[in-house]
Amino acid sequence: MARVAIVGDLLFGSNLAGTLRAAGHEVELLGDWRRAPEHAQACDVLVVDLAAGGIDPDELLSAFRAGPQRNPVPALASYAHVDAAAKTRALQAGFDLVVPRSRLVRDAAALVAELTARPRLH
Template identity: 45%
Template sequence: MARVAAYVPDLLFGSNVLGLLRAADHDAALVGDEAALRAWLASRAGSGPRLLVVDLTDDGPARLELVGRLRAAGNLDGVRSIAFYSHVDVEVRRSAEAAEFDLVVPRSRFAREGAALIERVLT
């Protein structure tokens, strides 16, 4: 079991992500903004495997900037990460790959294979 924060502001898709995480017996939470993400990171410090799932389909550059600030401050040390993006947004994909996410995939692939992708990143 891993502790997972899903930064997925789309509530419908976010509840799907939360459902697949909980079905795989992960301690999962949806976070909707920077304050909630920072609170999640602080509350889970030193508590075993951690994963951050980030939705880049809407406002991707701002979320990439946030993740960059968190990485630079050391807040994401030991936290694995997955980002998903709109398949037509090539620039966001390239930026996410440059931001050192462990895995960057189109949203449609994450929707189909999310559980397997999460397990792959965690192992």
């Protein structure tokens, strides 16, 4: 199963982590999004909850995928369904999947499986 790093608020992240662990994934909750790149080499999928607020999707993803090891880790962003601007920012930043928060809650395991099944580009 996949090693998943989650960036977002503690309550939502904890609930999502429980769902993904039940599906057999190894999960790490990352509190400060600015420190998330330190974990890039230790994960197979990055999940970012933009509804948590204060997260710069472009800066986060650029830093996560940069560096000497350059891990092209697949990235999934979720947003509040009423925040179309967050969706647009995530797509422009290069997230592989961008879905409403409600879909992430409902389909988390399937979305992670979809991302891990894709070939990685180096």
